[in-house]
Amino acid sequence: MNKPIDWKVTAQDGNARTGILRTRRSTIETPVFMPVGTQGTVKGVRFEWLEEELDARIILGNTYHLWLRPGTEIIRKLGGLHKFSTWNRSLLTDSGGFQVFSLTDLRKLTEEGVEFRSHIDGTKMFLSPEVSMEIQAALGSEIVMVFDECPPGDAGVEVTRKSLELTARWARRSRQRFDELQQSKQDTGFLESPGLSGRQALFGIVQGAGHLGLRDESLEKTVEVGFDGYAIGGLSVGEEKSVMYEVVEHLAPKMPADAPRYLMGVGTPEDLVESVYRGVDMFDCVIPTRNGRTGGAFTSRGKLNIRNAVFADDELPIDEDCLCSVCRRYSRAYLRHLYQANEMVAAILISHHNLAFFLDTMKNVRQSIKLGEFDKFRHDFLDKIRGEDG
Numbered sequence: 001m002n003k004p005i006d007w008k009v010t011a012q013d014g015n016a017r018t019g020i021l022r023t024r025r026s027t028i029e030t031p032v033f034m035p036v037g038t039q040g041t042v043k044g045v046r047f048e049w050l051e052e053e054l055d056a057r058i059i060l061g062n063t064y065h066l067w068l069r070p071g072t073e074i075i076r077k078l079g080g081l082h083k084f085s086t087w088n089r090s091l092l093t094d095s096g097g098f099q100v101f102s103l104t105d106l107r108k109l110t111e112e113g114v115e116f117r118s119h120i121d122g123t124k125m126f127l128s129p130e131v132s133m134e135i136q137a138a139l140g141s142e143i144v145m146v147f148d149e150c151p152p153g154d155a156g157v158e159v160t161r162k163s164l165e166l167t168a169r170w171a172r173r174s175r176q177r178f179d180e181l182q183q184s185k186q187d188t189g190f191l192e193s194p195g196l197s198g199r200q201a202l203f204g205i206v207q208g209a210g211h212l213g214l215r216d217e218s219l220e221k222t223v224e225v226g227f228d229g230y231a232i233g234g235l236s237v238g239e240e241k242s243v244m245y246e247v248v249e250h251l252a253p254k255m256p257a258d259a260p261r262y263l264m265g266v267g268t269p270e271d272l273v274e275s276v277y278r279g280v281d282m283f284d285c286v287i288p289t290r291n292g293r294t295g296g297a298f299t300s301r302g303k304l305n306i307r308n309a310v311f312a313d314d315e316l317p318i319d320e321d322c323l324c325s326v327c328r329r330y331s332r333a334y335l336r337h338l339y340q341a342n343e344m345v346a347a348i349l350i351s352h353h354n355l356a357f358f359l360d361t362m363k364n365v366r367q368s369i370k371l372g373e374f375d376k377f378r379h380d381f382l383d384k385i386r387g388e389d390g
């Protein structure tokens with residue numbers, strides 16, 4: 001039987017690897033950075049730009065936010081998130097769990113699921129593995145994430161163990177409900193595609209906080225259920241960077257080599273390069289657009305805040321090495337002026353540049369892996385971004 005996604009490693013350099021991930025809607029070169037489209041839109045960046053200039057092949061949608069507003073029934077009635085939003089390339093949806101555990105007034109966590117109050121209007125809601133799979137089928141994303149529990153980053157061994165055991169049981173329930181929904185054709189995004197099943201793919205999530213032994217246990221339990229790809233969850237939640245890198249370094253090479261490895265919610269440009277080095281293939285993070293809204297610009301020489309007075313008469317582009325349409329046209333002085341004047345296009349332009357920088361970085365990462373020069377690239381990139389290139 002055909003699989004929902006096709007995945008091939010095309011080059012390997014140490015633990016770093018390039019691959020081709022084919023879904024029913026697009027072909028994605030990995031390592032890949034996925035822009036986050038929380039509310040069915042990447043904040044401040046039109047799909048036209050994402051498609052034509054930035055050439056993003058896959059973006060994220062947030063189950064929690066879309067479930068609360070406009071609601072699953074409206075999206076299903078309008079044909080799913082692809083048809084509703086007009087984004088016709090790949091979508092990955094999260095399970096909603098992370099937002100429930102971090103944004104809401106949590107009422108009750110049981111074996112069955114989580115009861116909480118909506119952060120919008122206080123309505124009582126219930127999320128479980130089954131409900132999450134049902135919402136994600138209605139959204140019709142190419143990649144569905146299992147519903148997991150996200151314990152606090154500093155949780156001790158016993159709390160973390162209990163949590164990952166619950167996550168493992170929820171992974172089985174997610175798998176079962178997901179399979180039923182595919183059988184009964186509840187997936188709004190179904191699309192016939194040569195060599196593929198046309199159905200959604202399901203990724204499992206490895207938890208275990210900073211405890212390496214528990215990470216191993218969680219990985220074993222997750223692989224036992226069997227998924228199309230595997231994610232590392234519960235990192236970048238306030239722990240030290242060294243802990244994150246240690247967990248990734250320990251875990252990524254042990255994850256199935258014949259499936260994509262996805263590090264959830266990470267990270268800065270340095271984090272991306274350091275994690276590719278340790279074997280990760282997929283990333284997502286809100287920081288390019290979140291920073292863009294407040295004037296934070298990522299460049300090959302480190303991050304700068306365009307609102308800073310030093311840029312008042314600076315005629316240079318944000319990043320002299322960037323070829324994006326913002327850097328080709330506008331000066332730092334003009335962009336700073338737009339922020340000072342509260343012009344909405346300021347946030348739009350910096351968000352655009354930031355995404356261009358992230359996607360371009362991943363393109364350079366892939367190129368250097370293919371040439372067998374990733375180690376040199378990594379050192380040069382990190383030196384330059386940390387201002388140590390002389």
Ligand SMILES: [Zn+2]
Pocket residue numbers: 318319322323324325326327328353354356357
């Ligand atoms: Zn640029």
